[in-house]
Every structure is written in C-alpha cells, then in structure tokens.
Amino acid sequence: MGIKLKALTKSPWVYHLSTGSCNNCDIEILDCLTPRYDLERLGIVLVGSPRHADALLVTGNMTMKCMKRAKEVYDQMPKPGVVIAVGTCALGHGVFEGSYVMPKTVDEVLPVDIYIPGCPPKPEGIIAGVAKLLEMLKQKA
Amino acid sequence: MSEIIPIGPYHPLQEEPEFFRLHVEGEKVVKLEIELGYNHRGIEKLAETKSWDQVVFLVERICGICSTSHPAASTNAMEDLGGIEAPERAQYIRTIICELERIHSHLLWLGLAGHFIGYNTVWMWVWKYREIVCDLLDKITGNRQSYAMFKVGGVRRDILEDDIPWIRASMDKLKPVLDLFKGAVMDDPVIRARTRGVGILTNEMAKQYCVVGPTARPSGVAIDVRKDDPYFAYGMVDFDIVVLEEGDVFAKAVCRILEMYESVKIIEQCIDKMKPGIIDLKIKELPAGEGIGRAEAPRGEVYHYCLSDGSNFPARYKVRAPSYTNIASNEVACVGETVADAALVLAAVDPCYCCTERLVVVDHDNRREQVLQGNTLIQLSHERTKQIRKELGV
Numbered sequence: 001m002g003i004k005l006k007a008l009t010k011s012p013w014v015y016h017l018s019t020g021s022c023n024n025c026d027i028e029i030l031d032c033l034t035p036r037y038d039l040e041r042l043g044i045v046l047v048g049s050p051r052h053a054d055a056l057l058v059t060g061n062m063t064m065k066c067m068k069r070a071k072e073v074y075d076q077m078p079k080p081g082v083v084i085a086v087g088t089c090a091l092g093h094g095v096f097e098g099s100y101v102m103p104k105t106v107d108e109v110l111p112v113d114i115y116i117p118g119c120p121p122k123p124e125g126i127i128a129g130v131a132k133l134l135e136m137l138k139q140k141a
Numbered sequence: 142m143s144e145i146i147p148i149g150p151y152h153p154l155q156e157e158p159e160f161f162r163l164h165v166e167g168e169k170v171v172k173l174e175i176e177l178g179y180n181h182r183g184i185e186k187l188a189e190t191k192s193w194d195q196v197v198f199l200v201e202r203i204c205g206i207c208s209t210s211h212p213a214a215s216t217n218a219m220e221d222l223g224g225i226e227a228p229e230r231a232q233y234i235r236t237i238i239c240e241l242e243r244i245h246s247h248l249l250w251l252g253l254a255g256h257f258i259g260y261n262t263v264w265m266w267v268w269k270y271r272e273i274v275c276d277l278l279d280k281i282t283g284n285r286q287s288y289a290m291f292k293v294g295g296v297r298r299d300i301l302e303d304d305i306p307w308i309r310a311s312m313d314k315l316k317p318v319l320d321l322f323k324g325a326v327m328d329d330p331v332i333r334a335r336t337r338g339v340g341i342l343t344n345e346m347a348k349q350y351c352v353v354g355p356t357a358r359p360s361g362v363a364i365d366v367r368k369d370d371p372y373f374a375y376g377m378v379d380f381d382i383v384v385l386e387e388g389d390v391f392a393k394a395v396c397r398i399l400e401m402y403e404s405v406k407i408i409e410q411c412i413d414k415m416k417p418g419i420i421d422l423k424i425k426e427l428p429a430g431e432g433i434g435r436a437e438a439p440r441g442e443v444y445h446y447c448l449s450d451g452s453n454f455p456a457r458y459k460v461r462a463p464s465y466t467n468i469a470s471n472e473v474a475c476v477g478e479t480v481a482d483a484a485l486v487l488a489a490v491d492p493c494y495c496c497t498e499r500l501v502v503v504d505h506d507n508r509r510e511q512v513l514q515g516n517t518l519i520q521l522s523h524e525r526t527k528q529i530r531k532e533l534g535v
C-alpha cells in the first residue's frame with residue numbers, strides 16, 4: 001500500500017460526485033479550477049470518470065435515489081482512493097436535517113477521509129482541505 | 142429502429158443529477174425521455190417544520206445558482222400574506238442582489254456552453270471575469286454564494302456608502318468584459334455554425350410547453366415577471382426585456398448576453414436612486430391566510446405559495462421552479478438533432494441538471510447495451526466543432 005499511497009499524493013485526480021446538493025458546493029469546486037484559484041498548477045485535475053480518479057469529492061445530502069449510484073461510483077474508483085466530503089450537507093444534513101428522503105449521511109454510505117465544512121466552503125477552504133489530506137497521506141505512506 | 146442513449150444521472154460538468162434517455166437512429170435523435178427526482182430533498186415538507194425566518198434560509202438552498210431568486214419569491218409570498226411593504230432602501234438592495242445574481246448565473250452558463258462546444262478558453266475566461274461579480278457579492282453580503290440577505294420585511298445587511306464607488310468601478314470593469322463576450326459569440330464563425338439553427342424551439346412550441354425566462358424569450362415570447370408584475374424596485378427603474386425570434390441555441394446565448402447589459406443598467410440606476418433609510422421592518426408575526434410570490438430567476442419565473450394558520454410555521458409551502466417547465470421543452474428541441482448537438486441543446490436551456498457520468502447505449506435491433514464514459518457526449522461535441530473549424534478553414 002505504501003508506494004501506491006505515495007504515488008497518490010503526487011498528482012491526485014478528483015472526480016466530482018453530487019448526491020443531491022444545491023449546486024453551490026459544486027460551483028465552488030469548479031471555481032477552484034478556473035484561473036483565479038487554478039488547482040491544476042498543484043497537479044489536481046478534475047476528471048470525467050471515477051475510473052480515472054484517485055479521489056471523490058462528494059457534495060450534497062445523499063438522497064435515497066442517489067445512494068445506490070454513489071456506491072456504484074465509489075466501487076468504480078481504483079483503490080487506494082480517498083473520499084472528501086465537501087459542504088455542510090455532506091457532513092451531516094445541515095439545514096435538511098429531518099427530511100424523509102435522507103435516511104443516511106454521506107459517511108454512512110461511503111468511507112469519508114476528510115470533511116470540509118462550509119455552506120458552501122470557499123474555494124480557499126476546499127484547497128486547504130485537499131492540501132491537508134495530501135499531508136496526511138504522505139505521513140501514512 | 143432506434144437506439145437509446147441514457148444520459149445520467151451523473152455528468153462531469155453540470156451539477157444536479159438528472160436522467161435523460163436519448164432515442165437515436167444513427168446520428169439523429171428521434172425522442173427524448175426525462176426522469177427527474179435524484180435531487181428530491183423533501184424541501185416543501187421540511188418547510189413546514191421551520192419557522193418563517195428559517196424558511197428563507199431553506200429555500201435559498203433549493204438551488205445554489207438561484208440562491209437569491211428563491212428567497213425573493215419566498216419573501217414576496219410572505220409579504221403578500223402579511224400585507225407588508227418592505228422599506229424602499231431594502232427594495233433597491235434586493236434588486237441589486239437579484240441582478241448581480243443574474244449576471245453571475247448567465248456568465249456561469251456561458252462558460253459551460255463554451256466548454257460544451259470545445260472552447261475551454263471561453264470557459265476559463267468567462268469564469269475569470271465572473272469573479273468580479275463574486276467579489277461584489279462577497280463584499281455586500283458576506284458570502285460568495287448563498288447570500289442570506291433576504292428576510293420578511295427587509296434585508297439583513299445594508300450597502301455601505303464607502304462601498305458604492307467600488308461597486309460602480311466594478312460595474313465599469315464589467316462592461317468591456319461583456320463587449321468582449323458579445324463579440325466572441327456574435328462574430329466567431331465556428332460558434333455561429335455550431336449554434337445557428339440548432340435546437341430550435343418555435344414560438345408555438347414555447348407557448349405549448351409553457352417555458353419561461355431565457356428559454357422563452359429567444360423564441361419570441363415576451364414574458365418576464367420583472368416587467369409583467371414588477372416586484373422590489375423593478376417598477377422604479379428603466380430597462381428593456383430582450384426578446385428574439387429564432388429560438389435556436391445561438392439566440393439563447395445572445396439573449397443571455399444582452400440581458401447582462403440590462404442588469405448592469407438596473408444596478409447602476411439602483412445605486413443612483415438609493416436614499417439612506419431603514420432596511421428592515423423587524424416583522425415579528427405573520428397572520429393566518431395565503432400568500433403567493435413570484436420572481437424572475439436567471440432561468441425564468443419562480444413561483445412560491447405559502448399557507449399560514451397563524452402559527453410560527455407555514456402550514457403548507459409550495460415551490461415551482463423554472464427549470465421544471467424548461468427541461469420538458471428539450472423533448473421537442475432535441476428531436477432531429479445529431480447526438481453531438483444534443484449535449485449543447487440540453488445545456489442551452491441552462492437546466493440545473495447534473496447528469497451523466499455513465500451513458501448506456503441500447504441498440505433496439507440487437508438488444509445490445511453499451512456503457513459509454515461520461516465525457517463521450519462532450520467528446521462528440523468537441524469533434525463536431527473541430528470538423529466545422531476545418532471546413533471553415535479557421
């Protein structure tokens with residue numbers, strides 16, 4: 001596992017998975033890629049398929065209808081891979097607490113490695129979160 | 142015999158999960174089926190468990206891009222219920238926030254449309270300049286998205302006098318940017334070739350499908366809540382609504398770009414006309430009864446209804462968002478287009494949809510089911526653009 005984890009920290013490719021979010025977290029994730037924040041200079045690339053991804057960026061509430069799909073997407077990701085929960089919704093349910101379509105939180109469905117709070121977190125916050133995760137992985141490897 | 146290409150529910154670029162099933166014959170799309178509900182979060186039911194003030198926060202989180210339109214319709218509904226008229230300064234501030242949101246939303250769409258036809262430069266440029274608007278919102282409201290500005294009977298934060306020169310300067314900065322994009326869309330032969338005559342929604346069809354906002358206006362339907370039923374300060378400022386005739390993807394793009402000019406105009410007028418005063422009536426209670434509220438979101442008319450039994454919570458809350466009718470119109474706009482154009486047509490409505498990461502192609506002839514990767518559609522679209530560029534020699 002050691003060498004694979006180490007390789008992961010060099011240039012993590014992320015896949016963005018929305019499980020019933022309000023868009024804002026997703027916009028801020030896309031915003032990280034655009035010229036002002038430009039995550040690509042750090043080697044972080046957003047990819048269109050979980051099969052190419054090292055990390056899942058999960059946003060949203062994990063609605064019942066998304067649950068099965070989210071698990072499928074996670075299974076398609078090569079391991080070792082990390083799961084990053086972005087936004088208050090993905091951490092707990094936030095303002096949606098008590099809704100009848102969300103029996104589970106994101107971390108009950110997927111093994112979340114790091115949580116980035118905020119509604120939505122600012123792009124700076126997302127970048128800081130990912131950087132911390134990389135640090136963590138480096139120590140583990 | 143037709144094949145089926147399901148798109149969804151996860152898609153690499155758009156946000157909310159939604160599911161489309163394209164029926165194709167060779168390259169031509171013959172039918173489109175739409176399945177919604179991946180993003181159903183039970184908001185209307187949840188609203189019944191929140192106090193009136195909290196409901197505004199809740200509806201703000203229906204859609205991130207429209208995180209002002211829903212609170213706007215919601216406060217309109219509650220003020221209708223209570224017979225409340227918010228102070229004039231609050232009305233101007235609300236209008237400014239609404240229009241800033243419109244600019245940010247239209248820019249966002251323009252960027253994504255650029256990406257869809259394979260012009261990633263357009264995407265990056267547009268989103269770079271979108272930051273001007275995000276900074277403005279950040280400064281005025283304290284958050285880049287989810288502004289939390291609206292409440293029954295007023296707004297939560299004032300616009301400081303010190304900020305006004307800076308807001309004006311930002312608006313001035315925005316104008317050359319809009320000119321740039323207008324030129325880019327109107328004059329580029331490739332974008333023209335890619336979008337002219339594609340995904341036409343005729344005037345008649347637009348009316349039949351009851352589409353709203355920038356999906357209806359390019360088809361010659363002059364519908365805009367800001368003019369038809371002025372709320373906030375829209376009755377006190379001067380602006381035009383943009384109505385075009387063609388109804389194709391090109392017209393939809395042009396309509397949005399021209400609308401941004403109007404938004405800048407509205408914001409500047411609001412800043413000029415705003416007088417010092419109170420911004421909040423500090424409403425404590427709402428009576429029993431019903432209220433309706435409408436607002437023009439960047440995508441069209443948002444409609445909210447609330448029923449009160451005089452308690453602290455709504456007894457019933459109902460929301461109707463514009464994308465719901467607009468997405469249905471894809472059924473006609475997509476038919477007859479090639480698969481490469483379908484992604485563009487679907488995106489032209491600016492739906493809040495987040496579909497594919499997987500596509501499955503079902504061949505009716507030999508019952509073959511083929512799983513494609515999510516970007517295939519975009520890939521197809523990019524290839525089409527390349528081909529057109531070659532033909533045009535650019």
Ligand code: SF4
Binds near residue numbers: 024119
């Ligand atoms: S955390 Fe906030 S911004 Fe993010 S998806 Fe949830 S409601 Fe939207």
